Amino acid sequence: MSTVTGADLERPASEPPTRRISLSRRIKDNVATVLVSLAFLIAVVPLVWVLVTVVSRGAPALFSADWWGTSLSGILPEEYEGGVYHAIYGTLIQALIATVIAVPIGILAAIYLVEYGRGALARTTSFMVDILAGVPSIVAALFVFAAFISILGAPQSAFMVSLALVLLMLPVVIRNTEEMLRLVPDRLRESAYALGIPKWKTILRIVLPTAFSGTVTGVMLAIARIMGETAPVLVLVGYSRAINYDPFQGNMASLPLLMYSELSNPEAAGQYRIWGAALTLIIIIMIFQVGASLLSRFSAIPK
Amino acid sequence: MAKRIDLKDVDIYYGAFHAVQNVNLTVIPRSVTAFIGPSGCGKSTVLRTLNRMHEEIAGARVEGEILLDGENIYDRGTDAVAVRRTIGMVFQMPNPFPTMSVRDNVVAGLKLQGVRDKKKLDEVCEASLRGANLWKEVKDRLDKPGGGLSGGQQQRLCIARAIAVQPDVLLMDEPCSALDPISTLAIEDLIADLKKEYTIVIVTHNMQQAARVSDQTGFFNLEATGKPGHLVEIDDTEKIFSNPTQQATEDYISGRFG
Amino acid sequence: MSERIEQRAPGSEGEEDPIVPSSSPVPESTPRRAPSSRRGESVFRFLASGSGVLVVAAIALIGLFLLIQAVPSLMANNANFFTSPEFSTGDANNLSFGIRDLFLVTVFSSVFALVLAMPVALGVALFLTNYAPKQLSRPFAYVVDLLAAVPSIIYGLWGILVLAPAIEPIARWLNTNLGWIFLFRTGNLPVLSGTIFTGGVVLAVMILPIITAVSREVFAQTPRFQIEAAKALGATRWEVIRMATLPYGRSGYIAGSMLGLGRALGETIAVLIVIRASTSPMTFSLFDGGYTFASLIASAASEFSQPLPTGAYISAGLVLFVLTFVVNALARVIAGGKVNG
Numbered sequence: 001m002s003t004v005t006g007a008d009l010e011r012p013a014s015e016p017p018t019r020r021i022s023l024s025r026r027i028k029d030n031v032a033t034v035l036v037s038l039a040f041l042i043a044v045v046p047l048v049w050v051l052v053t054v055v056s057r058g059a060p061a062l063f064s065a066d067w068w069g070t071s072l073s074g075i076l077p078e079e080y081e082g083g084v085y086h087a088i089y090g091t092l093i094q095a096l097i098a099t100v101i102a103v104p105i106g107i108l109a110a111i112y113l114v115e116y117g118r119g120a121l122a123r124t125t126s127f128m129v130d131i132l133a134g135v136p137s138i139v140a141a142l143f144v145f146a147a148f149i150s151i152l153g154a155p156q157s158a159f160m161v162s163l164a165l166v167l168l169m170l171p172v173v174i175r176n177t178e179e180m181l182r183l184v185p186d187r188l189r190e191s192a193y194a195l196g197i198p199k200w201k202t203i204l205r206i207v208l209p210t211a212f213s214g215t216v217t218g219v220m221l222a223i224a225r226i227m228g229e230t231a232p233v234l235v236l237v238g239y240s241r242a243i244n245y246d247p248f249q250g251n252m253a254s255l256p257l258l259m260y261s262e263l264s265n266p267e268a269a270g271q272y273r274i275w276g277a278a279l280t281l282i283i284i285i286m287i288f289q290v291g292a293s294l295l296s297r298f299s300a301i302p303k
Numbered sequence: 304m305a306k307r308i309d310l311k312d313v314d315i316y317y318g319a320f321h322a323v324q325n326v327n328l329t330v331i332p333r334s335v336t337a338f339i340g341p342s343g344c345g346k347s348t349v350l351r352t353l354n355r356m357h358e359e360i361a362g363a364r365v366e367g368e369i370l371l372d373g374e375n376i377y378d379r380g381t382d383a384v385a386v387r388r389t390i391g392m393v394f395q396m397p398n399p400f401p402t403m404s405v406r407d408n409v410v411a412g413l414k415l416q417g418v419r420d421k422k423k424l425d426e427v428c429e430a431s432l433r434g435a436n437l438w439k440e441v442k443d444r445l446d447k448p449g450g451g452l453s454g455g456q457q458q459r460l461c462i463a464r465a466i467a468v469q470p471d472v473l474l475m476d477e478p479c480s481a482l483d484p485i486s487t488l489a490i491e492d493l494i495a496d497l498k499k500e501y502t503i504v505i506v507t508h509n510m511q512q513a514a515r516v517s518d519q520t521g522f523f524n525l526e527a528t529g530k531p532g533h534l535v536e537i538d539d540t541e542k543i544f545s546n547p548t549q550q551a552t553e554d555y556i557s558g559r560f561g
Numbered sequence: 562m563s564e565r566i567e568q569r570a571p572g573s574e575g576e577e578d579p580i581v582p583s584s585s586p587v588p589e590s591t592p593r594r595a596p597s598s599r600r601g602e603s604v605f606r607f608l609a610s611g612s613g614v615l616v617v618a619a620i621a622l623i624g625l626f627l628l629i630q631a632v633p634s635l636m637a638n639n640a641n642f643f644t645s646p647e648f649s650t651g652d653a654n655n656l657s658f659g660i661r662d663l664f665l666v667t668v669f670s671s672v673f674a675l676v677l678a679m680p681v682a683l684g685v686a687l688f689l690t691n692y693a694p695k696q697l698s699r700p701f702a703y704v705v706d707l708l709a710a711v712p713s714i715i716y717g718l719w720g721i722l723v724l725a726p727a728i729e730p731i732a733r734w735l736n737t738n739l740g741w742i743f744l745f746r747t748g749n750l751p752v753l754s755g756t757i758f759t760g761g762v763v764l765a766v767m768i769l770p771i772i773t774a775v776s777r778e779v780f781a782q783t784p785r786f787q788i789e790a791a792k793a794l795g796a797t798r799w800e801v802i803r804m805a806t807l808p809y810g811r812s813g814y815i816a817g818s819m820l821g822l823g824r825a826l827g828e829t830i831a832v833l834i835v836i837r838a839s840t841s842p843m844t845f846s847l848f849d850g851g852y853t854f855a856s857l858i859a860s861a862a863s864e865f866s867q868p869l870p871t872g873a874y875i876s877a878g879l880v881l882f883v884l885t886f887v888v889n890a891l892a893r894v895i896a897g898g899k900v901n902g
């Protein structure tokens with residue numbers, strides 16, 4: 001057998017110990033590096049641009065005396081007065097109710113997928129979680145409208161908004177909890193079974209607590225995601241310029257709804273309130289985001 | 304084209320961990336050098352410094368000089384990519400590109416160098432596969448994905464891929480540890496063939512293999528876990544296996560190793 | 562409920578369907594176990610499986626209720642639902658609505674957004690996995706993820722008030738110099754801002770983080786042995802990406818892009834704010850205005866009082882639901898096991 005002849009590339013008489021890579025390859029490599037770094041810069045530009053816009057245009061409103069403590073009740077469109085506490089209340093209470101409903105269901109569904117789910121039903125459930133994650137918020141809102149308001153005859157209210165938000169929150173909570181539960185080592189479960197502790201108690205007492213902070217992180221991210229939702233409030237509740245504490249009846253403001261309704265205010269004060277509300281909303285969302293990422297620092301599961 | 308490698312006072316680190324200490328040795332051209340030693344003593348680590356694959360691990364660094372025909376491959380002006388172009392490597396686990404065809408796997412390196420001529424590529428492909436003792440088995444399925452071959456065939460495919468670019472040196476890290484005895488013999492035959500043209504360095508756990516294929520053998524050891532590994536001695540294979548200078552080598556080879 | 566006692570180790574094979582009670586009672590293996598514990602097990606198991614079923618039911622119910630509400634209006638519709646460009650519901654006794662233009666505007670804006678976002682997301686994902694210094698790659702990824710945290714109404718405001726004037730010169734240049742291509746000819750709006758073009762750019766920014774996140778995750782999973790194989794052949798960084806990262810991550814990147822497309826198709830408020838309404842039909846230009854499915858529904862939301870006109874909008878919502886269902890299901894199929902969520 002003749003051993004390899006290989007590529008009889010022309011070689012200079014005295015070749016250097018290491019062969020150079022060709023210029024065109026080096027150029028390609030450098031061009032790729034430049035393009036890829038450029039892509040990252042392009043991605044950062046809109047983020048900075050949006051944040052700078054919101055902060056610079058929204059800051060004046062936030063420093064006015066009434067902003068955090070009054071509503072817009074009795075304020076004329078052109079007046080630079082009043083505040084948004086009625087909308088902050090609406091945003092928070094709608095998110096709170098949605099969380100109270102979505103979290104237990106989401107955690108239980110995740111437990112089902114990780115601890116009990118086998119076979120076709122589990123596969124279908126997992127598939128549908130992905131589908132639910134992709135359902136547009138306007139469709140979720142329409143569904144609540146069709147099922148509860150049109151067919152069951154419920155009135156428009158903040159509670160209806162919360163129901164739509166539940167649909168949007170569920171997949172986020174389920175996926176995050178699922179991921180956390182899967183990180184819990186089987187060793188922990190097995191040692192509990194070996195002590196004769198029944199499976200459900202093992203899950204409640206050992207598995208869930210181990211995954212707790214990770215789960216809370218997921219819930220906070222889900223809350224941050226739904227608080228800015230505008231489509232459900234447009235469809236499911238009327239806007240009110242005054243405070244309404246009752247989530248089950250009457251119109252109720254929220255920050256997105258306030259921004260949307262001020263869009264039709266032609267006065268300059270409308271812009272002032274829109275950007276003020278935008279900045280307020282971003283601040284509230286950031287509190288949840290940062291809280292979530294701080295928490296996730298502590299959510300590492302002991303190996 | 305086969306080249307000589309000299310290691311001078313080489314120390315190898317993974318971050319703060321000192322993995323290998325003070326290695327001095329010479330790899331002779333057109334011969335096979337085997338590294339043996341207990342697990343964790345740094346054989347793979349040393350091998351991977353020879354083509355600068357070591358530095359791909361975060362925090363990893365090398366001190367000392369590694370000379371390829373007298374030129375330090377760790378010189379500032381030397382590009383790691385160019386070094387690897389010159390020094391081929393075969394890994395413990397066969398790692399063909401799973402989605403590429405057998406043919407594309409073999410000529411992947413040539414294509415990187417800009418060889419486009421289809422006739423030339425086909426020639427090299429056949430020559431390399433013959434060289435790797437694989438041609439007969441795959442000549443009818445050159446267009447099938449490389450991931451579809453058996454483990455032993457995949458490993459020979461990887462050898463074909465490595466020799467297709469005509470490297471000056473071929474590094475092999477336990478190339479037979481995932482293979483059955485028959486494929487192992489095929490690869491050992493192949494190594495005996497290849498050393499006519501290449502400089503070969505092979506890491507192996509199989510003492511008989513080292514004795515069968517290599518011309519010189521280096522024995523690595525480590526005093527205790529957590530301590531750096533070091534080269535105990537390197538000498539003609541015959542001498543190492545019949546009459547080593549060091550007691551530790553003797554113990555390891557005769558299986559009296561603690 | 563079944564009387565069985567759950568003692569198998571996690572991961573072992575169990576019965577196919579856990580909520581169906583087994584017909585043959587399993588003999589009690591531990592007679593001393595308190596009955597309350599067994600009841601606890603079955604109650605807990607019921608709750609967990611019930612929640613799983615609820616998710617499946619939610620999707621089914623969304624489809625069902627939208628359908629129930631849409632059918633009467635579709636029966637009363639005087640126009641062809643699929644081919645008519647008009648959507649007039651003012652007279653409940655003479656409904657005449659079709660989704661042709663809604664579909665076109667939705668698809669044009671979303672696909673344009675995808676065309677803009679895909680290459681950038683690919684670059685960002687490669688940058689984060691293969692180029693950024695190890696210590697910086699996580700914070701950088703977090704920055705890109707923050708793009709997803711900005712509410713869409715804020716993107717809408719920024720899009721129409723800040724971005725639209727800034728990119729209008731680009732639109733004008735395209736219109737003047739490339740106007741012979743149907744995409745860039747003058748559309749059904751008198752102006753060049755607040756068009757599908759503007760909306761597409763805003764949507765691209767909004768879907769960038771999801772495409773990036775999915776691709777980044779898959780690229781990072783490229784097996785080390787494949788990367789080393791390429792490096793050992795003397796591949797440059799870019800060549801390693803071509804030989805190892807991209808072949809491995811391609812399906813994940815495509816799946817991520819499908820998820821992004823799904824987001825764009827259903828985006829409501831940003832599109833409603835950015836893309837102007839137009840009185841004349843869509844002309845297949847990027848400088849057209851009009852409504853997408855989502856923005857039309859939102860624009861009419863305050864008038865949802867009479868059942869028949871409302872049903873017309875719900876039928877549009879049903880089409881949007883089916884569209885996003887298909888796109889998301891495709892994403893999941895393409896991704897195989899590599900992508901979650």
Ligand SMILES: Nc1ncnc2c1ncn2[C@@H]1O[C@H](COP(=O)(O)OP(=O)(O)OP(=O)(O)O)[C@@H](O)[C@H]1O
Binds near residue numbers: 317340343347
């Ligand atoms: N990526 C790495 N990061 C940190 N330490 C490493 C890394 N790879 C190897 N080491 C350490 O370096 C030392 C030498 O490892 P190496 O893989 O070179 O041993 P080896 O002699 O090849 O062993 P084996 O025969 O088991 O393959 C070991 O202590 C190992 O734990």
Ligand SMILES: [Mg+2]
Binds near residue numbers: 346347348476
């Ligand atoms: Mg090794």
